[in-house]
Amino acid sequence: MTNGRKRRRYRIAMVSDFFYPQSGGIESHIYQLSQRLIDRGHKVIVITHAYGDRSGVRITTNGLKVYYVPFLTIYREATLPTVFSFFPIFRNIIIRERVDIVHGHASLSSLCHEAILHARTMGIKAVFTDHSLFGFKDAASIFTNKILKFTLSDVDHVICVSHTCKENTVLRAALDPQMVSVIPNAVVSANFTPAPHRRDPHHTTIIVISRLFYNKGIDLLINLIPRICALHPRVRFIIAGDGPKRIDLEQMREKHLLQDRVEMLGSIRHEDVRDVMVRGDIYLHPSLTEAFGTVIVEAASCGLYVVCTRVGGVPEVLPEYMTSFALPSEDDLVHATSRAIAALRTHRVDTSTFHEAVATMYSWTNVAARTELVYDHVSEMPTLGFVERLRRYYGCGVWAGKLFCVCVAVDYLLGVLLDWWRPVESIDVARDWPRKKMVDGEPEKNEAENRGVWGKETR
Known part of the structure; x- marks a missing residue:
């Protein structure tokens, strides 16, 4: 009963x-x-x-x-x-x-x-x-x-x-x-646990895991990456996913000579998402439309600070102390990402509590x-x-x-x-x-x- x-x-x-x-x-x-x-x-x-x-x-x-x-x-x-x-x-x-x-x-x-x-x-x-x-x-x-x-x-x-x-x-x-x-x-929070040790304190790594389609904001990402790399010399990107916009990302990387700062993994299995997440400090989600965004919850469960666009149901997903919101525009995303980088470097954000909080919120x-x-x-x-x-x-x-x-x-x-x-x-x-x-x-x-x-x- x-x-x-x-x-x-x-x-x-x-x-x-x-x-x-x-x-x-x-x-x-x-x-x-x-x-x-x-x-x-x-x-x-x-x-x-x-x-x-x-x-x-x-x-x-x-x-x-x-x-x-x-x-x-x-x-x-x-x-x-x-x-x-x-x-x-x-x-x-x-x-x-x-x-x-x-x-x-x-x-x-x-x-x-x-x-x-x-x-x-x-x-x-x-x-x-x-x-x-x-x-x-x-x-x-x-x-x-x-x-x-x-x-x-x-x-x-x-x-x-x-x-x-x-x-x-x-x-x-x-x-x-x-x-x-x-x-x-x-999410199954036990499958998305934070890294046991702190990441590289001298660099900030931004993770993007997404299908590389227009509606996922990949055009915004293509314009954002060179600007962030110019503003923050110690920032690196890891991008996982595949789709028709991949060739545009690769051309951007070649044009701006960012091969050593932008790593492209291609399509990955879902069981490998956590292993990619824990290599980063910030998760970037530039989507133009999103009903929920499960990957945002997975990123927070792995102890990443989330930068995302304020579209669709995304504002309902996580509390504000875990996220830095931006309008779906290039300038606002650059500002939000820069704020997140500064917040982590000055320890204004404590990501050590994110995993336990997500585990209680989502089951x-x-x-x-x-x-x-x-x-x-x-x-x-x-x-x-x-x-x-x-x-x-x-x-x-x-x-x-x-x-x-x-x-x-x-x-x-x-x-x-x-x-x-x-x-x-x-x-x-x-x-x-x-x-x-x-x-x-x-x-x-x-x-x-x-x-x-x-x-x-x-x-």
Whole structure:
């Protein structure tokens, strides 16, 4: 019994285009949340697309099963939207694993949107987590927001990783704020411990770990590095990450002859992030848009002072004594970085307490418990009939509403065809991984929690 109620057990399918072996905040969120839900006695599987030769079914740490579906990717590891072609294999997986709740992640994930549509057609509860912020003016944002409106018209509940993200999602998808919850990201603080010894007292090292894309503020970083190096001769940079802006960074380094002061590591594994972090004194995060920023929490947990732009949900992440905020402009970032360098050199900032503070603020166990409450809520909601679903979609716009209704009707007919072509009884049911043992009403401690992020996997 927990808080006077009997804890329910769910079979949950996490669906997103973004998962390991690619590293990033969404990937880490899905993995860590899945692990903690398994610790709490639930069954969790992950459905994503194939990454290179990683396809089929893999069993990872703690019995987390991952389905790598062979689908074509088009941009930044997002699959080609097809609407209906994912339904047959998705239905097969859902029936095989006896899934109760489909939990989709990320606005730019085609698999996520299609999985929620197909899940609702099958009468399965659906939850969506938004990890990003989008605008309202440019063509790409308008298209993305319309797709989000389509998906969330029939979702049971929405989770956002910050209050700013919630406001953005409610406006983009025209949602009732009552059906949107805020549950932040977290970190496994034991995986991000400070260095046992002080860093080089004669130099200040600035760490940047990011995908090298425009929205991550890499253009600001390219202009900032030469100015900081000119103002502070004893400052060095370590940059980890990959993307289309990497060539611009390398050209900047060559142009200003900063090869000995700017080290570029390229793409790194998530389990190596801590080893890079502890080489530095300051973590620089020049992003132009950010819903949360898990890497900021990881940096603070490693004992780094954080310099970041005041955008999106970033101001909600850490207290002000751990951060130096700047506007997303070159001059303000230079000033904020210079202030941080001076604060560390004059010992006005004590970073020795950061790790313990972060450990008390962020916990994946707490995130899992709050997500479990969302599952309890949606499991008690009545299942909508086909006509009510059409009514919801019809309200999405004069032309879009009619198009959405056609898509839902075709999806429904496809579901009927699949039920005839391959009945439920003909699909083998997968055996469940042994559930966690309960100790005093709580799951037994997961020994894998403090090991590497990805752990071992088997085919």
